[in-house]
Amino acid sequence: MRREWRKALEATDDEVQALGIQMNQVYAGSRATVVEAGDQAPDFSRLNLLKQVMVSTFPGYHLPHVWLAADSQSERVSILDLAGKGKFTLFTGIGGDAWLEAAKHISNYKPYLEIRGYSIGFHCDYMDCYRDWECVRGVGETGVVLVRPDHFVTWRCQSAPRGGEQEAAARLGAVMSKILGNQN
Numbered sequence: 001m002r003r004e005w006r007k008a009l010e011a012t013d014d015e016v017q018a019l020g021i022q023m024n025q026v027y028a029g030s031r032a033t034v035v036e037a038g039d040q041a042p043d044f045s046r047l048n049l050l051k052q053v054m055v056s057t058f059p060g061y062h063l064p065h066v067w068l069a070a071d072s073q074s075e076r077v078s079i080l081d082l083a084g085k086g087k088f089t090l091f092t093g094i095g096g097d098a099w100l101e102a103a104k105h106i107s108n109y110k111p112y113l114e115i116r117g118y119s120i121g122f123h124c125d126y127m128d129c130y131r132d133w134e135c136v137r138g139v140g141e142t143g144v145v146l147v148r149p150d151h152f153v154t155w156r157c158q159s160a161p162r163g164g165e166q167e168a169a170a171r172l173g174a175v176m177s178k179i180l181g182n183q184n
Contacts, residue, residue, distance in 0.1 A: 014050050023053045027152055028060030034155040034175050035059050056153075057138040063151045066133045068126035076129055079120075083147045087114045088154075088176070091133075093141035094121040098160045102168035106176065113176065115146075146175065154179055 027033060028041060035058075042056045055064045063083055067076040083089040092099045096119055103117035118125045120133050121141060128134055139145060142160035147153055155175045161167035176182075 017051050019053055020047070020049045020051050023062060024049055025062065026054070026060050028058070030060065031181070032148065032152075032154055032179055033059035034178055036155075036157055039156070039158075055136055057136060057145045057156055059153050059155055061153055063145075063147050063153055064132075064136045066136065067129040068120060068133070069129050070126060072127070077126070079133065080151060082116075082118055082126075084149055084151050086149050087116050088149060089116045089118070089147045090144050090172075091137070091147070092117065092119050092144045092160075093137070094119070094124060095142040096144060096160055098142075098165045098168035099144040099172070101165040102172045105165070105169045106173055113180075115172075115176075144172075146172075148179075 028035075039058070041058050042054070042061075044054045047054065054061060057064065063080060066079045068079055068082070069076050079091070082091075090099055090103050100117040100119060103115040107114045120126050120128055120137075137143070137145060139156050140159045143158045144156065144160075145153055146155040157171070161171060163170075
């Protein structure tokens with residue numbers, strides 16, 4: 001009887017342990033994503049996509065969960081709690097201030113389009129509690145990951161532009177126009 005019970009449980013394992021089915025929606029290649037030249041989609045061919053979650057910040061993938069904290073005395077907060085809520089959100093790291101200023105500039109210039117920005121790293125808005133963000137962000141410390149209000153990554157860029165805040169604002173503005181279908 002125990003052997004039969006074990007077989008029955010194993011037969012339903014894919015149904016019960018199916019986090020991949022719930023989390024592995026991908027919008028890669030859609031109009032709502034922008035992929036930088038040379039950026040490669042991750043290879044998940046070795047995963048059991050029924051059970052395992054595809055963790056990546058490649059455009060079109062769900063923003064991965066990582067724990068952050070404002071400082072060592074603060075409670076942890078999920079990166080997912082910082083994104084969403086009807087707004088675009090960008091995440092950058094040490095040296096990514098140009099992206100944060102670009103987000104403020106666009107939000108001020110187009111008040112109907114608010115982009116929140118957070119820096120993650122040492123002496124930033126949030127610290128990476130377990131160094132998970134460093135492992136999954138897919139961009140350098142000065143790079144940026146832009147997330148749609150529905151928690152899907154829409155664009156990422158490996159590093160801050162050499163032209164500083166103005167060039168960052170121009171690039172971010174162009175990306176937003178492409179995503180939203182605006183030409184102005």
